[in-house]
Amino acid sequence: MPTLNLAPDAVFRMAQQIRLDVCLMTNLTNSGHPGGPLGMADYATWLFANVMDIDPKAARREPRDRFVLSNGHCSAYNYAVLCRRGYFPPKWLLRFRMSGSPLQGHPNMIYVPGLEASTGSLGQGLSQANGMALGARLKGQHDVRIYCNCGDGELQEGNIWEAVMTAAHYKLDNLCLLVDFNNAQIDGRVEDVMGIEPLGDKFRAFNFHVIETDGHDYGKIAAAYDEARATRGKPTVILFRTLMMKGVPPYEDNFKWHGKPLNDDELAIAMKALGFSGTKDELVATYEDWPTQPPKPGPIWAGAGAHH
Amino acid sequence: MGVVDATKVMGKKWELQLTRQAYADALVELGEEDPRVVVLDADLAQSTLTRFFGEKYPHRFFEMGISEQDMVGTAVGLSHMGFIPFLSSYSIFLSGRAWDQVRNGVAYSAANVKIGAAHGGISVGKDGPTHQSMEDVGVIRPIVNFTVIVPCDYHETYKTTKWSARHEGPVFFRMGREKVPVITTKDTPFEPGKAILMEDGPDGTIIACGLMVAQALEAAEILRGRGIRPRVLNMHTIKPLDHEAVLAAARDTGAIVTAEEHSRYGGLGSAVAEVLIESDHRVPMKIVAINDRYLESGPPEDLLIMAGLTPQNVADALEGALRKGRK
Numbered sequence: 001m002p003t004l005n006l007a008p009d010a011v012f013r014m015a016q017q018i019r020l021d022v023c024l025m026t027n028l029t030n031s032g033h034p035g036g037p038l039g040m041a042d043y044a045t046w047l048f049a050n051v052m053d054i055d056p057k058a059a060r061r062e063p064r065d066r067f068v069l070s071n072g073h074c075s076a077y078n079y080a081v082l083c084r085r086g087y088f089p090p091k092w093l094l095r096f097r098m099s100g101s102p103l104q105g106h107p108n109m110i111y112v113p114g115l116e117a118s119t120g121s122l123g124q125g126l127s128q129a130n131g132m133a134l135g136a137r138l139k140g141q142h143d144v145r146i147y148c149n150c151g152d153g154e155l156q157e158g159n160i161w162e163a164v165m166t167a168a169h170y171k172l173d174n175l176c177l178l179v180d181f182n183n184a185q186i187d188g189r190v191e192d193v194m195g196i197e198p199l200g201d202k203f204r205a206f207n208f209h210v211i212e213t214d215g216h217d218y219g220k221i222a223a224a225y226d227e228a229r230a231t232r233g234k235p236t237v238i239l240f241r242t243l244m245m246k247g248v249p250p251y252e253d254n255f256k257w258h259g260k261p262l263n264d265d266e267l268a269i270a271m272k273a274l275g276f277s278g279t280k281d282e283l284v285a286t287y288e289d290w291p292t293q294p295p296k297p298g299p300i301w302a303g304a305g306a307h308h
Numbered sequence: 309m310g311v312v313d314a315t316k317v318m319g320k321k322w323e324l325q326l327t328r329q330a331y332a333d334a335l336v337e338l339g340e341e342d343p344r345v346v347v348l349d350a351d352l353a354q355s356t357l358t359r360f361f362g363e364k365y366p367h368r369f370f371e372m373g374i375s376e377q378d379m380v381g382t383a384v385g386l387s388h389m390g391f392i393p394f395l396s397s398y399s400i401f402l403s404g405r406a407w408d409q410v411r412n413g414v415a416y417s418a419a420n421v422k423i424g425a426a427h428g429g430i431s432v433g434k435d436g437p438t439h440q441s442m443e444d445v446g447v448i449r450p451i452v453n454f455t456v457i458v459p460c461d462y463h464e465t466y467k468t469t470k471w472s473a474r475h476e477g478p479v480f481f482r483m484g485r486e487k488v489p490v491i492t493t494k495d496t497p498f499e500p501g502k503a504i505l506m507e508d509g510p511d512g513t514i515i516a517c518g519l520m521v522a523q524a525l526e527a528a529e530i531l532r533g534r535g536i537r538p539r540v541l542n543m544h545t546i547k548p549l550d551h552e553a554v555l556a557a558a559r560d561t562g563a564i565v566t567a568e569e570h571s572r573y574g575g576l577g578s579a580v581a582e583v584l585i586e587s588d589h590r591v592p593m594k595i596v597a598i599n600d601r602y603l604e605s606g607p608p609e610d611l612l613i614m615a616g617l618t619p620q621n622v623a624d625a626l627e628g629a630l631r632k633g634r635k
Contacts, residue, residue, distance in 0.1 A: 118412070120412060127381020129385060131382040
């Protein structure tokens with residue numbers, strides 16, 4: 001069972017559920033980073049649902065594809081998608097960033113099934129993904145693909161460009177780098193803080209195959225992953241144009257949401273925008289009701305199991 | 309001639325061998341013994357001698373170019389795929405430039421990565437202070453999950469390398485550039501975390517690691533000429549430190565001197581002092597190490613004298629500690 005093979009509308013509902021998860025998680029713990037997770041929810045949820053060969057019931061099964069969240073501060077997304085994909089019960093999400101919880105502020109692979117790397121200090125994930133891609137090749141796992149997600153602001157780290165050189169030098173066509181290209185970081189617009197453009201040209205100059213596309217359009221997202229998989233002899237980077245905080249229109253494309261949790265009033269606005277009509281307590285109760293695997297559809301992700 | 313002058317520093321002729329050659333020899337054997345062993349280097353394979361592995365197992369050798377941070381991360385990824393990566397560069401770059409990757413990449417996920425740090429200490433000599441690594445043990449030792457070893461000679465480096473492959477978890481071990489005296493044998497028992505008794509005596513203990521173990525043996529020779537018979541411990545493993553050996557030394561011999569080719573802050577001396585200060589033993593202790601200063605370019609034997617790391621320095625330190633203990 002490599003993928004869920006969901007129709008775009010089902011992936012959308014799963015992504016919306018994950019967005020809701022992220023908003024609630026940051027609200028409950030009063031910390032964390034909602035903006036990036038909401039922005040990456042469409043393209044990354046498509047990846048987890050329809051692209052990656054993974055098995056939540058046997059998380060360490062070999063061979064398997066791997067996802068490395070290099071921008072570890074978007075952990076809330078990674079936890080929520082793993083949960084909704086069936087790796088652990090939704091109840092876990094309620095204790096994000098709290099003591100005694102496996103869900104650390106930034107991911108530790110030792111604690112959480114489905115995590116493939118421990119990240120948080122920016123700029124290091126691509127190197128680790130390269131190591132996985134080299135390792136897969138060495139093991140003769142020719143169908144295994146390694147996906148690494150970076151924030152665009154993260155590309156200001158020098159280590160990233162060392163790793164970009166390595167991926168190209170070793171012609172790692174089993175590696176696909178995803179960039180959440182939202183032009184937003186803590187201190188402002190990326191272009192104002194420390195410009196990274198022309199980004200596509202930079203990657204092309206470093207011998208990457210470059211795809212630039214809309215990170216919220218499922219048709220384009222699917223096509224980008226297919227193109228990456230078909231590309232031989234060089235690694236691919238997909239520059240996904242996204243909006244920070246996508247899905248909650250009053251807050252979209254505003255960099256202040258990089259690392260600001262939602263208070264109760266803001267959570268109410270987000271719940272409404274994401275299609276949940278109850279109260280916060282009613283929302284929390286839906287998590288408590290799902291203690292075991294496999295996960296049941298959430299209030300928004302109803303029907304996500306419908307295959308097309 | 310690129311060799312620590314045994315007559316000048318050691319006062320005695322020893323067989324001299326490269327520790328990094330032992331690393332290279334052990335790696336080549338490991339390549340044969342365990343297909344999971346892979347090796348990475350950052351454009352210093354000619355110098356760290358990992359090239360021998362690379363020539364024999366080209367598919368399992370990864371030249372990473374001049375990018376130590378990326379090399380460490382790549383090794384982490386390979387370990388997550390089930391491989392046992394050994395990576396090498398100069399110690400100053402691995403412990404300094406790539407510290408964050410070592411801490412957050414290797415250690416936090418307990419990745420099975422082995423760091424063979426070459427050209428540690430000051431024996432790199434003529435390259436000068438930019439390449440002399442006198443803080444490496446001090447900055448790696450606090451990192452959770454790491455074993456830190458400073459082998460003293462060829463045989464101990466060989467055993468350290470072979471053990472590292474068997475051990476599940478991060479290991480950092482440090483080699484020098486120069487040929488150093490071969491003071492253990494192929495058959496000397498080696499167990500990480502357990503000090504080796506090199507010489508025994510009732511009059512104080514010299515606890516040394518790396519190159520300084522040979523210096524300590526020379527110091528013991530000097531001390532015997534003064535009627536003092538010290539214990540000499542080869543403390544190859546700085547972490548986990550052999551607490552029992554330290555406490556026994558304090559109890560049995562009444563004074564302790566540590567000797568290391570490292571800054572006086574954070575290395576072997578600090579580690580030993582941490583144990584003593586929380587014990588019931590109140591014995592005089594002195595740290596023979598590099599005082600808070602940069603050295604300079606020059607022949608390694610000159611630098612050891614400049615740094616105060618000669619057998620004479622060690623002998624004088626122990627004699628001073630014993631005198632202080634008698635007061």
